[in-house]
Amino acid sequence: MAKADNETITRLVAQAREGDREAFSKLIRLMMNDIIALTFRMTGDRETAKDLAQDTFLTAWEKLSGFRGESAFRSWLYRIATNKAINLLNRPASRELPLDMELPSVSTPETKLIRKELQDSVREFMQQLPPGQRVVFDLRFYKQLSFEEISTITGRAVGTVKTHYRQSAIKLREWASRKGWRS
């Protein structure tokens, strides 16, 4: 599902804030991929990612009246989702999540294999990063957010966010070299 345009999201958010459940359901459908991709890369586990995504939307519904629209709804959801993921990852019992399942998708066996390999690689790389760096890397690399936006979402200074990203990129280079990706 393609990313929803901001105008549609803004309209649906306004309706949902008035208690329109149907509008909120549309929002969930529009934003689910966005959130589950993030939570999957954060946790590396499909079921955990699904649980976190569900919790994220449930929290969003509960707190929707407090969303004042100062930031984009998408960024607000990212903040909820990343906080939940970090809380989970920081629990001692959750540090070793099972890394065995790929996200389901409709595709041919060949593309499925490629996709599985890619997801395995990303999962392996993301596990090299501490949770704080993982969030910054994900929001910058995959969500294509600016450092200022990431700073707002994570509540960290722009300089800190840049340092996190730079360190992640250096780790990627080292890790990829070890894996033999160097051309």
Place this chain on the structure above:
Amino acid sequence: MNCRKAQEELYEHLGQQKLPDYLEEHITQCDDCRALWQELCQFGSMLGSDESFYIDPVEIDEMTQQIEQRIDNATPQNVPLFNRIIQFALPVAASLLFLFGISRLTNNPLTSYSDQEPTLYQISEWSDLTYGNDDDIEFDAITFNLLLRDYTSGVETASGEALLDDLTDDEFEYLKDNLDMGDLL
């Protein structure tokens, strides 16, 4: 721009579609920095994009329904008004009935049934005096006065409670007119 600064910024641009002009200009002139950027682009491309992690639309529908279900379960506003009133009113009513029942059970029978004239049999029970059954005894003013005097002359109840001492005639007349056997007991 020196290479150290350029490379710092190149790392920060990992995954970005386009470099700023000043960085583009630098890498065209610097082999090391260009090599680094090409390497970063190659590694970045192997990590896929956000869309590589999107899930099946059917699964999105299922998850959406599950979230809707959880919202329904967590939203008290969806309970009809009548049901919400019943939810609160029933326990309150039950509590009040219970308290009322307890008070009736624990209250002195004379005060509980103050609008009814006590039978002599009842009085005999409270005062530990022996009488026959209720049918055999006729309640009259003389017996009542005798009972009252017993209770006001230092006699103790079965539970050992001391009763009132002797009364003056005035006090006796007052009590007779305003007798509340529950208070005496």
